[in-house]
Amino acid sequence: GVYTTLNPCLPALLGRANERLRANVDRTQDKEISHLRNLLVDLDPIRPAGISSSEAEHDAAVGMASEIEADLKELGWPEPLMADSGNGGHLVYPLELEQTPEHVELLKRVLQALAWRYDVRLKELGLELDQKVFNPARISKLYGTVAGKGENLPERPHRRARILSLPAERVPVARALLEEMAAEAPPERGVQAGKPAPPGVKGPQAGPPGPPPASGRGAMDVAAYLAHYQKEVVKVKPHGTSMLYCLAECVFDETHQGNEAAVGQTADGALFYQCFHNSCKERLWAEARRLISGDDKLVRFFPGGRGVQAGKPAPLVKGAQAGKPGAPKPGPPGGPEPPEGSLPQVIITHRFLQEKSGESLAALEQGNDPPVIFVRTGALARVLKDENNSPHIDTLSDMALRGLLCRRALFYKQTAQGLLPASPPMEIPRDIMALGDWSFPPLEGVTGIPIFRPDGSVCRTPGYDPATRLYYAADPDLEQMPELLEDPDAEIVTMFKEMLLDIYCDLPFAEEADKANALALLCTLPLRPAIAGLIPMAVITAPTPGTGKSLLADVIALMGTGKVAPMEGLSNTDDETRKLITSLLDKASPLICFDNVEGSLRAPSLARALTCTIWEDRILGQSATVSLPQRALWLATGNNVQLRGDLPRRTFPIRLDAQMSKPWERKEFRHPRLRDYVRHYWPDFLAAIYTLGRAWILAGRPQPAQELPVLGGYEAWVETLGGILAFAGVEGFLANLDDFHAAADQEGQEWEAFLETWHSILGEQGVSCAEIKTALGESSEFAATLPGYLGDVFKNPERSFERSLGKALAQKAGRPYGEKNLAVQQGGQVRKVLRWQVAPLGQRCTGGTPVPPSVGLGFTEKP
Structure with missing residues (x-):
């Protein structure tokens, strides 16, 4: 691998290898670094040495880097360079520090504090934050080069290290922020108990003899800190190389009094907490700090900080009432009096987390009328609009929930000065999100058009509709939509049908069935809430480019969303297709369009999505999975699209010619400007579609006289749209389905021809793959029928045809093809070699009256 130093070297080193790669050159030493310019936060999965990370491990590390960046930004840290190291995640924060032992020790403590701060989350994800990258001459992977640990395996591949994001400008981390973070670091071993460093320990850990000055360079003013937060200090005394600030009572247990608890500061400025009682002996400074000052920034207590130095410390509250809820009274000295009868108030100091979270959650529930917080797929969610005014569902992050908390409750800290306004600490939104059981309403989707309910009524009031569990984010252009007729007659139905068909007057449909299918597609999104179950994918195809496929897709999207279709491209890999589907369903996209599909379309993930009501997938960057409702309308456009795998029976055609x-x-x-035409009359067209749907429902949902085609898994859509079109006098719906499936299923036709030729040449005897290869070599007619890629493998002597054929036969085993229902099946083994045979399968379903499950099973039917 290629590595580089994080910090600039002394100019003298340029003579050793100036801008050149040279072998057998000594590595740069710490003393040869001139300045400290970067702080590396290196996140790596915990795994055996010498191997690359898996996809899940890699994504978790990169995702954790994003979490840390967001959290530190909240603390005032500038934007870092974010990178993918190839096996994990990097954050590189700018610095402007001299290369001194003091600054090196400061960076060491910062990394220790970061590892401590995110310890629980890191353990959950199986990650570690490298605490050894503080030394000045530390080297790091050069971005743009490949990280190649171990073998390059599919499950643990080599990856290119790359920069993910760069700050707009280089803003170094303020020293005060570094010192504030370093103060959170856990003490070194032996220091926590207040003991001096053991004999023989040298360097920063040992510290100078005698107690450090409370306000020395780089050290926090502990006395001012404790006075500010009303913690009574009864004695200050040296203890070895540390200084102890003995408290009147322990912050964890008020019964521990009389110099038994103390906040300590080591010679190098590190803080620790000690209490001589066994119940508190494992307590750390970070825990004590949270109880004393919550998430307050401590910059003011360091040299150069603002706050305490500008005035005198607040007066102490003596005795057992110090820092207790209810002791200080709210009043003007500490801030404004909370307005009575306004938002709920939550006191965040010196209380159990469940109490603070419970009151905060109650405030969210109380303020959720009308609803803006929902439950979706086991998480809290909200509805947002992008810059194009398009609504989508957003899963609430802890930061977003914190923002909502600030608008639903007033948070205060109790001090001797009164109630001081505060922001809710991050532990509250995180605890609320972890509950997993809330009273917020469930949300299945979001729409920008009025909601057509299953009973034929239409919800035109913006906001949440409990009947359908949908959120209506009203498009302003629909304010002028005409009122719907309560009882439309046949004349009105015919008029609205003709109005909708006129939209398609310039599109060259190949057959009347294609136009009927297109009209059904036009009505699908507006009527979607009333359609139970799934919708097949519409394949809009044509023999030549420029026929109007994308135009038709835009018309469908305009009718259902008011926006043109968001054209997606299908990846060549199914893994990328799966990730794309997850991201689109996560936003509850009502319409998903794959544009300009070329050649044959085989996408197992897409086929799975078309037949599932709940889509499950792993969250990118995490090891957890997400379950998402799938109620989208799917489109695919292309020239003479060929479908493979399971896709043909999950689609229907619209052909233009x-x-x-x-x-x-x-x-x-x-x-001539069809998109503008549809957009201009959009409210009228929607009213027409709603009227057709309502008229059909009020008429008792009649079904057409001619039986509708069978499209397994999509019966509700076929019955609803087929019934509405027939009721309006439109014929030909799905009449071209059989021909389309036959033409589109190129793979099925290839296998049908292959099995028929096999059956005619080899009969129904069991044969091995080697014997099949011999027969193919003897018959050019037989070889010409090899389906798909098997023909290429057969012609390539460097590839194992028998192995490829065996895998293909195993995948197709038991599936009948053609009118003869020929199917390949296992024909036993001879000398441990699997044999295959082709024979017709029996008729699996003979129709007739269904037999109740109780008949013949000894059960008695209930009256």
Whole structure:
């Protein structure tokens, strides 16, 4: 690998290897570093040495880097460089420090404090924060080069280290912020108990003889800190190389009194907490600090900080009432009097977490009318609009929930001066999010158009609709939508049908069935809440480019969302397709369109999504999984799209054919700007669709006289749209389905031809893959029928045809093809070699009256 120092070297080193790569050159030493310019926060998965991280481990580390960056930003830290190290995550914070032992020790303590601060989260994810990268000559992976630990395996691949984000400008971390963070570091071993460093210990850990000055350079003013937060100090005394500030009572247990508890400060400025009682002996400074000052910044108590130095410390509260809830009275000296009858008040000092979280949650619930906080897929969520006014669902982060808490309750700290306004500490929103059981309403989706309910009524009031569990984020353009007729008659139905069909007057549909399918597609999104179950994917295809496929997709999207279709591209890898689907469903996208599909389309993840009501996938950057409702409308456009795998039976066709070589040169359109036309009359078109749906429901949901085609798994959509179109007098819905499946399923046709030829040449005897290869070599007719990639493998002597054929036969075993229902099946083993045979399968379903499950099983039917 290629590594570089994080900090600039002395100019004299340039003579050794100036801008060149040279072998056998000594590594740069700490003394050869001129300045400290960068602080590296290095996150790596905990794994055996010498191997690369897995995808889950790698994503968890990069995700944790984002969490730390967001948390430190809240503390006032500037934006860092964020990078992917190839195996983990990097944050590189700018510094402007001289290269001195004092500053090196400061960075060491900062890394220790960061590791302590995120200890629980790191353990949850199986990560570690490297605390050894503080030395000045530390080297790090050069971004843009490959991290190649161990073998390059599919499950643990080599990856390129890369920069993920750069700050707009280089802003160094203020020294006061570094010192504040360093103060949170746990004490060194032996220091926590207040003991001096053991004999022989040298360097910063040992410290100079005698107690350090309370306000010395780089050290926090402990006396001012304790006085400010009303902690009575009864004695200050040296203890070895440390200084103890003995408290009137322990912050963890008020019964521990009489110099039994103390806040200590080592010679190098590190803080610790000690109490001689066994119940408190394991307590650390970070825990004590949270009880004393919560999440307050401590910059003011360091040299150069603002606050305490500007005035005298607040007066002490003596005795057992110091720092107790209820002791200080709210009043003007400490801040404004909380307005009566306004938001709920939450006191955050010296209380159990469950008490603070409970009151905060109650405030959220009380203020959630009308609802803005929801429960979706086991997490808290809200509805947002992007810069294009498009609504989407956003899973609440702890920072977002904290912002909502600030707007639903007033948070205060109790001091001797009264109630001081405060921000809710991060532990409160995180605890609320971890509950997993809330009373907020469930949310299944968001829409920008009025909600058509299953009973035919239409919700036109913006906001949450409990009947459908949908949120109506009203589009302003729909304020002028006409009122719907209560009881539309046949004449109105016919008029609205013609109005909708007129939208398509300039599109060259190949058949009337394609136009009927397109009209059904136009009505699907507006009527989606009334359709139970799933919707098949519409494949909009044509023989030549420029026929209007993307235009039709935009019209469908405009009708259902008011926006043109967000055109997505399908990746060549199914793993990327899966990630794309997860991200789109996570935002509750109502319409998903894959544009310009080329050649054959095989996407197992897409096929899975089309047949599941709940989509489950691993969250990017985490090891956890997410479960998302799947109620989207799916489109795919392309020229002569061929479908493979399980996709053909999960789709329906809309074919356009202008029957000319350059269809984009057509002229004389009735609606030359179709998108603008649909957008202009959008409220009227929606009213027409709602009226057709309502009229069909009020008529008793009649089904067409001619039986509708069977599309397994999508019966509700077929019955609803087929019923509405037939009721309006539109014929041909899905009439081209069988022909489309036959033409689109190229893979099925190839296997049908292959099995028929196999059956005619080899009969129904069991044969091995080697014997099949021999037969293929003897018959060019047989070899010509090899499906898909098997033909290429057969012609390539460097590849194992028998192995590829065996895998393909195992995948197709038991599936019948053609009118003869020919299927490949295992034919036993001979000398441990698996044999295969092709034979027709029996008729699996003969129809007739269903037999109740109780018949013949000894059960008695209930009356």
